[in-house]
Amino acid sequence: xxxxxxxxxxxxxxxxxxxxxxxxxxxxxxTGKSYELPITNGAIRASDLRQIKLDPAxxxxxxxxxxxxxxASCISRVTYIDGDAGILRYRGYPIEELAExxxxxxxxxxxxxxxxxxxxxxxxxxxHISHHTFIHESIKKFLDGFHYDxxxxxxxxxxxxxxxxxxxxxxxxxxxxxxxxxxxRMIGKMPTIAAFSYRHSLGMPFVYPDSELGYPGNxxxxxxxxxxxxxxxxxxxxxxxxxxxxxHADHEQNCSANTIRGVGSSxxxxxxxxxxxIAALYGPLHGGANEEALHMLHEIGSVQKVPDFIxxxxxxxxxxxxxxHRVYKNYDPRARIIKRVAYEVFDLMGKNPLxxxxxxxxxxxxxxxxxxxxxxxxxxxxxxxLIYQSMGFPMxxxxxxxxxxxxxxxxxxxxxxxxxxxxxxxxxxxxxxxYDTRHYQTIDQRxxxxxx
Ligand code: ACO
Numbered sequence: 001x002x003x004x005x006x007x008x009x010x011x012x013x014x015x016x017x018x019x020x021x022x023x024x025x026x027x028x029x030x031t032g033k034s035y036e037l038p039i040t041n042g043a044i045r046a047s048d049l050r051q052i053k054l055d056p057a058x059x060x061x062x063x064x065x066x067x068x069x070x071x072a073s074c075i076s077r078v079t080y081i082d083g084d085a086g087i088l089r090y091r092g093y094p095i096e097e098l099a100e101x102x103x104x105x106x107x108x109x110x111x112x113x114x115x116x117x118x119x120x121x122x123x124x125x126x127x128h129i130s131h132h133t134f135i136h137e138s139i140k141k142f143l144d145g146f147h148y149d150x151x152x153x154x155x156x157x158x159x160x161x162x163x164x165x166x167x168x169x170x171x172x173x174x175x176x177x178x179x180x181x182x183x184x185r186m187i188g189k190m191p192t193i194a195a196f197s198y199r200h201s202l203g204m205p206f207v208y209p210d211s212e213l214g215y216p217g218n219x220x221x222x223x224x225x226x227x228x229x230x231x232x233x234x235x236x237x238x239x240x241x242x243x244x245x246x247x248h249a250d251h252e253q254n255c256s257a258n259t260i261r262g263v264g265s266s267x268x269x270x271x272x273x274x275x276x277x278i279a280a281l282y283g284p285l286h287g288g289a290n291e292e293a294l295h296m297l298h299e300i301g302s303v304q305k306v307p308d309f310i311x312x313x314x315x316x317x318x319x320x321x322x323x324x325h326r327v328y329k330n331y332d333p334r335a336r337i338i339k340r341v342a343y344e345v346f347d348l349m350g351k352n353p354l355x356x357x358x359x360x361x362x363x364x365x366x367x368x369x370x371x372x373x374x375x376x377x378x379x380x381x382x383x384x385x386l387i388y389q390s391m392g393f394p395m396x397x398x399x400x401x402x403x404x405x406x407x408x409x410x411x412x413x414x415x416x417x418x419x420x421x422x423x424x425x426x427x428x429x430x431x432x433x434x435y436d437t438r439h440y441q442t443i444d445q446r447x448x449x450x451x452x
Contacts (some may be wrong), residue, residue, distance in 0.1 A: 108408030132188030161275035195222030250409025293322035322382030
């Protein structure tokens with residue numbers, strides 16, 4: 001089964017009225033009965049399976065799909081991926097064109113509004129976001145309460161969840177005006193929360209947002225600026241960060257997008273739902289992989305040691321972090337662009353000494369049967385860590401630098417879910433294989449297992 005979403009051409013073919021009947025006939029061999037299930041957009045509805053029963057008392061057939069390997073949980077018009085062909089598009093625009101010609105804030109507008117903004121719309125959007133970059137002084141105090149070595153992702157999850165206690169109007173999720181306001185606030189405040197978390201870990205005073213700087217420049221200022229001296233972000237670094245932000249802005253139904261949709265489906269406010277999405281992103285199999293990939297390159301230590309590390313990966317002792325993807329079974333198109341950006345940053349800051357190790361891992365992996373057979377290619381996280389490190393970010397900030405731009409994608413997914421009349425509270429079924437009824441025993445009736 002194709003791991004990617006059905007392509008536009010596949011959909012057209014299945015919509016063609018002269019093509020074969022748009023249905024699937026299933027025969028239940030337990031009863032000999034046949035059922036005809038309609039096919040729409042290349043899919044059957046899982047609930048159509050429920051009519052397949054042994055007898056009227058039977059609950060009906062379900063599909064079992066741990067980790068949603070082959071289940072479409074929504075209809076979306078935000079992001080398109082063809083994992084076999086290595087294609088990624090936001091609202092129809094190829095990621096390569098956006099990375100070359102757009103800016104992060106323009107791309108965020110595109111994701112949320114469905115169209116690229118006009119000059120007036122972009123000016124308005126940018127002004128609103130820079131107007132909302134400041135955080136309440138109480139959030140500052142709240143961040144100050146964290147231990148000096150708190151991971152900035154943990155601080156970010158907590159601070160974003162805490163925003164819901166400041167903006168009570170955020171509960172009004174079916175008001176377009178309120179959603180717009182929370183969107184300005186969230187996109188505006190994420191860099192500030194990220195930077196304050198970082199400065200807290202260093203024990204350095206916070207640098208307040210500067211609305212004269214662009215979105216990435218303002219972040220660099222709040223992270224690295226010193227009081228008393230006007231910080232001027234280097235245009236190459238600012239541009240590199242902006243491109244990385246565009247590449248990370250959305251990625252259809254990944255773990256954290258699915259989380260914001262699932263949590264948001266309970267109609268909680270967007271800050272609480274976004275905090276849950278950040279938590280999902282934090283995991284090493286998702287956005288935490290960029291940090292893990294860099295730890296791994298450090299652990300390998302030298303180009304000579306790469307073959308031995310690859311041997312350990314093949315023996316199942318460890319993973320090649322930053323490799324493999326649920327959807328991409330080809331080179332991740334984002335990784336290709338990132339490699340180019342990496343060289344622009346290295347030309348300015350000097351080559352990251354870990355680059356040779358990364359390139360050797362990639363060279364061996366792309367030729368090795370283990371990786372070729374499993375279609376394991378570098379993903380977005382393989383090279384980002386090297387760039388971030390060269391730009392002066394500590395490793396713990398890498399997943400935070402992923403969460404900042406992904407906020408626009410999360411909010412686009414959240415809003416689409418809320419406005420979709422077919423969506424209800426997320427509530428999967430289970431196949432229960434536990435005990436049948438058994439009766440309570442008092443503590444003196446219970447025996448320790450032998451050897452316990
Ligand atoms: N290193 C070594 N082997 C791997 C790797 C890897 N990075 N990724 C997958 N495999 C192997 C698996 O062991 C499995 O082998 P098997 O068939 O012999 O059991 C096979 O490839 C298929 O892998 P699955 O784990 O079934 O693939 P799945 O789609 O569930 O996982 C995932 C995708 C989580 C990204 C996985 O490839 C992985 O763990 N990669 C490393 C972490 C990483 O880089 N995550 C970032 C993803 S991008 C993002 O979230 C932004």
